[in-house]
Amino acid sequence: MSYREVDTVDVGDLGRRRLLGVGIGALALAHPGWTDLVARADAMRTGRVARVGRGEVRVVEDVTVALSRLDDRYGGRAVRPVAAAFLKGPATVALRADSTEPVRGALTTAVAFCAYLTGWMAMDEGQDALARRHFDQALELARSVDDQRSYRHILRGMSVHAVDLGEGRTAVDLAEASTARPPQAGMVAFMAGQQAHAHAVAGDRAEAWRCLRRAERAMDRALSGAKTFGGYNPSTLQYHVAQVRHALGDTTGSVASLRAHFRLRDASDSDRSALRFGSMLAERQLQTGHLEAACASWGAVLDGLPSMQSGRVDQHVARIPGLLRPYLASPVARQLNERVRQRTRGEGP
Structure with missing residues (x-):
């Protein structure tokens, strides 16, 4: 074609x-x-x-x-x-x-x-x-x-998409194809972080951690100037650590890594990713029994919604009422739930 x-x-x-x-x-x-x-x-x-x-x-x-x-x-x-x-x-x-x-x-x-x-x-x-x-x-x-650098970069993005769809094996294949030729030094962490996430979703614990260690070692050489297509930086690495931990069943560790991610973010990072990752943080905080922390994280997400038109963020927000339903005896949970209801009805931010 x-x-x-x-x-x-x-x-x-x-x-x-x-x-x-x-x-x-x-x-x-x-x-x-x-x-x-x-x-x-x-x-x-x-x-x-x-x-x-x-x-x-x-x-x-x-x-x-x-x-x-x-x-x-x-x-x-x-x-x-x-x-x-x-x-x-x-x-x-x-x-x-x-x-x-x-x-x-x-x-x-x-x-x-x-x-x-x-x-x-x-x-x-x-x-x-x-x-x-x-x-x-x-x-x-x-x-x-024959632009191999761009070709590999696009394959990596396709692996991210496959991970989001839960297609672990496909994600691994695409991530591995993106490194079929040794990447430039600055791209090693960028590629290895995604490989780690893909292997974790596919259930390969050992390979996920091996790739993550490679990403960590390459961090000092990682590209940080590619503003358009996701220059790799310490906050991105912590996001991948969080995703690997979560995929492998360590939700508590994933929360800690997501919090580290937010501490390391800077003004150049995507507003959308702040809302998506904030939603992930809230869901995992709730899973680990921290209701008030989860509601605070969700509140920050709702604060950023008026200017954002993202289907992926909307999917996270749509899950909030169902996730909060068992906790509505809590005033904090009821207040957040009402904010979501108002937004759904178009009555408020």
């Missing part, structure tokens, strides 16, 4: 208006040159650019970076229509234009990451089949220019 045949959804007029109006207008939040990006993206979309060069590569790269930042802040449901419109419009049109071979390679890599990001947003929405189609599209593009 070629990238032109992938069904990325028909964004229609709404998607195009978002792309060239409100959507990329919102990139002002994430990119100082957004006005120029709009003009150049429009020229690419309409085919006024007959031959592309490094300038068009930078447009795709910069738009992808800005969309990623918006995705982290507002969630996949809010941003994916804009990303899909850009991918289907300007990015694909640019790939069909004339260029030199070096430009063609750089542009293909840039579009591959845009497709990967769009798949990540679809995953966040809970549109798993669509996410997989975008990931396959991204893989094909990276393979077509």
Whole structure:
């Protein structure tokens, strides 16, 4: 299947208006040159650019970076229509234009990451089949220019998706494929942390801990500057420790590691991940008998919900009433439960 045949959804007029109006207008939040990006993206979309060069590569790269930042802040449901419109419009049109071979390679890599990001947003929405189609599209593009670094990065993301779906064996296979060739030194921790999580979900305790130790040893060399696609840092490592512990039955240890994760987070970390991981923390605190701590963690999640449009976060929030039902004799639990009910009825934050 070629990238032109992938069904990325028909964004229609709404998607195009978002792309060239409100959507990329919102990139002002994430990119100082957004006005120029709009003009150049429009020229690419309409085919006024007959031959592309490094300038068009930078447009795709910069738009992808800005969309990623918006995705982290507002969630996949809010941003994916804009990303899909850009991918289907300007990015694909640019790939069909004339260029030199070096430009063609750089542009293909840039579009591959845009497709990967769009798949990540679809995953966040809970549109798993669509996410997989975008990931396959991204893989094909990276393979077509023999971009091994991008190819491995995309495989790792697919492993994360498989883990979320509880497909432990598939997650392991994808994580192992992502390290079929030795990764660059800075990517070792990034890859090994996901391998550890996948092996833990698959039930392989020894291999999970072996990979986690490798991630810890490589931490000092881990990439921390890749802001778009999840630069690995100590807070991310603690998240993986938490997930390994939880998958292997150590819920108390998982809570301790998630708390360490939150202590190590900084301002560059995703708002969405703060809500998702905060929900995980609350659920596990409740499992270990700490009702008030769980309600406090859930309260922080509810505080951050008004600006977030994430299907995965919504799934966590939807579980709260059922989880709290046995504890409604507690005033703290009743208060939190009412907050969730108000939000469901649209009566409050």
